Amino acid sequence: xxxxxxxxxxxxxxxxxxxxxxxxxxxxxxxxxxxxxxxxxxxxxxxxxxxxxxxxxxxxxxxxxxxxxxxxxxxxxxxxxxxxxxxxxxxxxxxxxxxxxxxxxxxxxxxxxxxxxxxxxxxxxxxxxxxxxxxxxxxxxxxxxxxxxxxxxxxxxxxxxxxxxxxxxxxxxxxxxxxxxxxxxxxxxxxxxxxxxxxxxxxxxxxxxxxxxxxxxxxxxxxxxxxxxxxxxxxxxxxxxxxxxxxxxxxxxxxxxxxxxxxxxxxxxxxxxxxxxxxxxxxxxxxxxxxxxxxxxxxxxxxxxxxxxxxxxxxxxxxxxxxxxxxxxxxxxxxxxxxxxxxxxxxxxxxxxxxxxxxxxxxxxxxxxxxxxxxxxxxxxxxxxxxxxxxxxxxxxxxxxxxxxxxxxxxxxxxxxxxxxxxxxxxxxxxxxxxxxxxxxxxxxxxxxxxxxxxxxxxxxxxxxxxxxxxxxxxxxxxxxxxxxxxxxxxxxxxxxxxxxxxxxxxxxxxxxxxxxxxxxxxxxxxxxxxxxxxxxxxxxxxxxxxxxxxxxxxxxxxxxxxxxxxxxxxxxxxxxxxxxxxxxxxxxxxxxxxxxxxxxxxxxxxxxxxxxxxxxxxxxxxxxxxxxxxxxxxxxxxxxxxxxxxxxxxxxxxxxxxxxxxxx
Amino acid sequence: xxxxxxxxxxxxxxxxxxxxxxxxxxxxxxxxxxxxxxxxxxxxxxxxxxxxxxxxxxxxxxxxxxxxxxxxxxxxxxxxxxxxxxxxxxxxxxxxxxxxxxxxxxxxxxxxxxxxxxxxxxxxxxxxxxxxxxxxxxxxxx
Numbered sequence: 001x002x003x004x005x006x007x008x009x010x011x012x013x014x015x016x017x018x019x020x021x022x023x024x025x026x027x028x029x030x031x032x033x034x035x036x037x038x039x040x041x042x043x044x045x046x047x048x049x050x051x052x053x054x055x056x057x058x059x060x061x062x063x064x065x066x067x068x069x070x071x072x073x074x075x076x077x078x079x080x081x082x083x084x085x086x087x088x089x090x091x092x093x094x095x096x097x098x099x100x101x102x103x104x105x106x107x108x109x110x111x112x113x114x115x116x117x118x119x120x121x122x123x124x125x126x127x128x129x130x131x132x133x134x135x136x137x138x139x140x141x142x143x144x145x146x147x148x149x150x151x152x153x154x155x156x157x158x159x160x161x162x163x164x165x166x167x168x169x170x171x172x173x174x175x176x177x178x179x180x181x182x183x184x185x186x187x188x189x190x191x192x193x194x195x196x197x198x199x200x201x202x203x204x205x206x207x208x209x210x211x212x213x214x215x216x217x218x219x220x221x222x223x224x225x226x227x228x229x230x231x232x233x234x235x236x237x238x239x240x241x242x243x244x245x246x247x248x249x250x251x252x253x254x255x256x257x258x259x260x261x262x263x264x265x266x267x268x269x270x271x272x273x274x275x276x277x278x279x280x281x282x283x284x285x286x287x288x289x290x291x292x293x294x295x296x297x298x299x300x301x302x303x304x305x306x307x308x309x310x311x312x313x314x315x316x317x318x319x320x321x322x323x324x325x326x327x328x329x330x331x332x333x334x335x336x337x338x339x340x341x342x343x344x345x346x347x348x349x350x351x352x353x354x355x356x357x358x359x360x361x362x363x364x365x366x367x368x369x370x371x372x373x374x375x376x377x378x379x380x381x382x383x384x385x386x387x388x389x390x391x392x393x394x395x396x397x398x399x400x401x402x403x404x405x406x407x408x409x410x411x412x413x414x415x416x417x418x419x420x421x422x423x424x425x426x427x428x429x430x431x432x433x434x435x436x437x438x439x440x441x442x443x444x445x446x447x448x449x450x451x452x453x454x455x456x457x458x459x460x461x462x463x464x465x466x467x468x469x470x471x472x473x474x475x476x477x478x479x480x481x482x483x484x485x486x487x488x489x490x491x492x493x494x495x496x497x498x499x500x501x502x503x504x505x506x507x508x509x510x511x512x513x514x515x516x517x518x519x520x521x522x523x524x525x526x527x528x529x530x531x532x533x534x535x536x537x538x539x540x541x542x543x544x545x546x547x548x549x550x551x552x553x554x555x556x557x558x559x560x561x562x563x564x565x566x567x568x569x570x571x572x573x574x575x576x577x578x579x580x581x582x583x584x585x586x587x588x589x590x591x592x593x594x595x596x597x598x599x600x601x602x603x604x605x606x607x608x609x610x611x612x613x614x615x616x617x618x619x620x621x622x623x624x625x626x627x628x629x630x631x632x633x634x635x636x637x638x639x640x641x642x643x644x645x646x647x648x649x650x651x652x653x654x655x656x657x658x659x660x661x662x663x664x665x
Numbered sequence: 666x667x668x669x670x671x672x673x674x675x676x677x678x679x680x681x682x683x684x685x686x687x688x689x690x691x692x693x694x695x696x697x698x699x700x701x702x703x704x705x706x707x708x709x710x711x712x713x714x715x716x717x718x719x720x721x722x723x724x725x726x727x728x729x730x731x732x733x734x735x736x737x738x739x740x741x742x743x744x745x746x747x748x749x750x751x752x753x754x755x756x757x758x759x760x761x762x763x764x765x766x767x768x769x770x771x772x773x774x775x776x777x778x779x780x781x782x783x784x785x786x787x788x789x790x791x792x793x794x795x796x797x798x799x800x801x802x803x804x805x806x807x
Contacts (some may be wrong), residue, residue, distance in 0.1 A: 071691045073710070100707060101696030106786075113704040120707060525741065586712070598775030608747040629745035634755060646716060651709065652724055658707040659728030660678045660805060662671040 007038040007063045008122060009054055011045035011070035013100055020104035026069065029119040033126050036406050038060060045070050046079065051665035054080065063089055064124035064555055066128040069097040069122050092645060093583065099123040116597050120658050127653035135585040135644055138623070140227030142545070142581055145332035146572055147232055149220055149338035149515065150434045152180020153199060153558060154550025154565040156206045158337050161569040163211035167576055170331050172234055172646055174219045175269070177287035178203055180341055181551075184270065184365060186372045188558055189424040190455035197247040200286050207288045216289060221328070223336075223518040227624045228581055230519075230545065232331045240294035240322035241280070245319040251280045251311035257298055266298045272344075272366045274376040275386065280311045285374065287496050296321075301418050335545045335572040336519065338512075338529055339565065342551035343401035345506035349372050349409040353396065353503060354474045359384040361474060364421050371428050381429050381436075385479075390436070390448045392431060394483045395422045396471055397442040400506035401517035413464045413504050415555040417447045418504035423459045425502065430462040437458060439465045439496055441485050449557065467494065474501050485636075497526050507555040521627075522606065539568040542582060588633070589627035594640035601632035601641050610641070619658055669767075670729075676705040677731040677796040681789065686712045686744040687778050688736030692789075694782030700721035701782070707736070710744040713737070714774070715748025718760035726768055729805040736773040736785060741787065742778065767803050771796060 008030040023041045031039035038057055044050050047067055057063060061354035068080050079498035081091035099118040107114040146162055148155045151173030184193045206212050215234055222233040268277040270284045279299035282292050293480045300308035301322055312320040344365045348356040349393050360383045373379040382389050397418060403410025426438040447456040453577040455510045471485040480497040487494055509527045515521040520543050522530040529548045539547050549568035550561040553630035600612045610632060611626035630643040683689040689710050710760055711717060723734050735756060737749035747757040761795030769793045771790050
């Protein structure tokens with residue numbers, strides 16, 4: 001082994017270390033170790049003065065290895081490495097010996113033992129540092145531009161912000177219009193603002209923004225990454241309607257689908273299945289772009305070999321084009337924001353609630369559609385069975401949320417918004433028809449947000465009745481539905497004859513597994529996108545350059561969604577604005593002399609980061625994909641693949657230095 | 666080659682391989698919370714327990730450790746998806762070898778999340794006591 005010049009810097013941590021560990025003894029022990037040319041101690045290594053000392057000694061003595069014995073490397077390893085780099089030493093020749101958390105803190109009543117352990121920890125790091133080699137830090141230029149996937153309120157808001165900062169944004173939405181779930185919610189709690197009145201201007205802003213390129217009716221079907229760049233393959237589905245469309249609606253009026261005689265009936269997505277829609281349609285009046293779309297799966301032209309061409313015949317603008325084909329485009333961007341939102345849980349599996357078996361059991365999203373003056377019942381909440389106004393309405397909370405762990409038919413998590421959605425709808429109903437009896441059957445009522453408690457209290461003033469308890473059964477009797485529930489606060493069993501039962505169904509992640517897999521994103525056990533850190537990094541993901549916003553990350557209300565979308569946009573802007581990214585050097589590398597191209601490493605790699613090059617018969621590491629976990633190093637039969645800074649001789653040297661038995665030469 | 670004892674102690678000497686994200690962070694948390702565990706437990710930081718080569722375990726015993734503890738993330742929450750599961754497989758493999766060497770019960774794998782300082786300290790303490798009952802490693806005595 002070539003001779004090295006290693007410096008050891010022992011920090012007192014202002015007494016946190018030195019009150020327990022005998023720093024002088026550790027220093028003297030370190031000074032005796034091979035290759036150690038300097039062992040010193042200081043009150044605060046992390047202070048400006050401490051860092052200056054470190055840099056001065058590196059420069060003056062030409063150190064090519066440093067051990068800082070201080071707190072956990074999670075605190076200041078990056079800081080010290082940066083300082084060492086500035087002083088001219090390769091940053092990756094510096095290691096931390098954790099003598100605070102692992103010695104003075106954990107063994108504070110045993111100073112002698114803490115000191116002995118500190119000597120060994122320093123020694124182990126000295127031995128490791130002696131075997132470290134300088135690493136090149138590679139950077140890659142970040143491709144300008146950002147893709148936002150999902151055109152709900154999260155994606156819209158993030159796109160506007162990023163566009164306004166000057167970034168080129170491609171907003172990709174799989175349905176024919178932007179707007180997402182918020183567009184359907186009628187009013188928003190706790191202010192009862194008209195949802196469309198607040199959303200529509202933002203939809204327009206995104207649509208008209210010079211820096212936002214909108215791709216609707218388009219889906220990301222593949223994603224590839226290379227240093228600093230994501231290439232997304234987007235499939236634009238054919239609308240069969242060209243930009244010549246003038247929005248006259250004649251095609252929809254004449255379309256024979258979903259008419260009384262039509263064998264094809266299509267549920268309207270916009271009205272949550274409470275109404276039918278035509279095969280050629282505009283999802284809702286404010287939809288953007290204002291382009292009609294033919295749903296080929298439910299169109300006589302496509303389903304019956306061109307049997308029907310009514311829309312083409314009535315179109316005054318010649319905008320119908322049955323020959324359109326799906327089109328694939330590649331988009332190159334430096335960052336991606338995943339804002340794929342949620343869908344409402346389908347309560348059919350919960351048979352005791354009779355959803356899907358009785359028309360007068362609906363979900364809150366369906367209730368919202370009924371409350372819309374433009375909706376299927378023009379604003380009155382009615383029984384779908386006969387259209388009569390519902391005089392007694394029972395709302396049921398936690399449907400599909402807060403279920404028993406391990407029950408696959410429900411979710412374990414709280415969906416967070418359903419309490420306030422029920423309060424909102426109950427109030428809107430009471431305000432419109434004060435004689436209506438509205439019950440909310442709940443488990444815990446969570447009014448945690450700003451203005452929520454007041455909103456909840458106001459609903460009680462309006463006469464909304466709250467019953468603590470969830471129903472055991474919902475059964476039809478005559479025109480009514482009998483709801484049986486044990487009131488946990490009074491101990492009484494109630495039987496409520498209801499006209500309408502409204503289920504507060506859970507929010508569950510949109511079905512985007514293929515997208516997440518293509519982007520190499522993980523999910524948390526609840527099925528939502530896994531964030532980099534649930535507490536302090538909720539908008540970043542484990543893939544550098546990919547961010548998450550809104551309900552894709554977890555259930556949240558519109559306020560929180562907007563806040564998080566802003567945060568994700570900011571994180572993406574900072575990332576894009578940096579212009580280049582540093583590639584983690586602590587990853588796997590191949591020794592070509594030892595590699596036999598046996599494929600074991602590729603089999604265990606979870607990140608698709610190593611491939612065998614068939615031409616050279618050699619494994620090759622993808623430096624942008626490798627995370628440096630080292631699984632491959634254990635299965636490699638020849639030791640050809642190793643992780644930098646965690647190579648066998650380096651780890652073995654640490655083990656030996658800590659071991660009870662020493663081998664004398 | 667001469668082998669010399671570096672420590673004159675009856676305390677069971679434990680080497681702990683901790684993953685950077687959970688085990689090591691849990692040990693940090695234990696320290697920060699001033700939860701004590703035996704000072705005879707020494708930690709080697711690996712990025713992932715999946716990096717734990719069986720050779721490292723054997724080397725630790727060869728160099729006189731009485732027990733080896735591997736602390737990773739809980740199943741399902743590995744920072745690298747499933748490195749901890751590979752580590753578990755490797756532990757099972759090397760355990761067979763250890764049995765043949767009379768080192769049964771001296772290797773243990775456990776999980777502690779980054780916030781589970783108390784669990785780390787408890788695991789370190791309990792494993793030390795388990796090894797104490799087994800007595801010094803036969804390889805150290807030899």
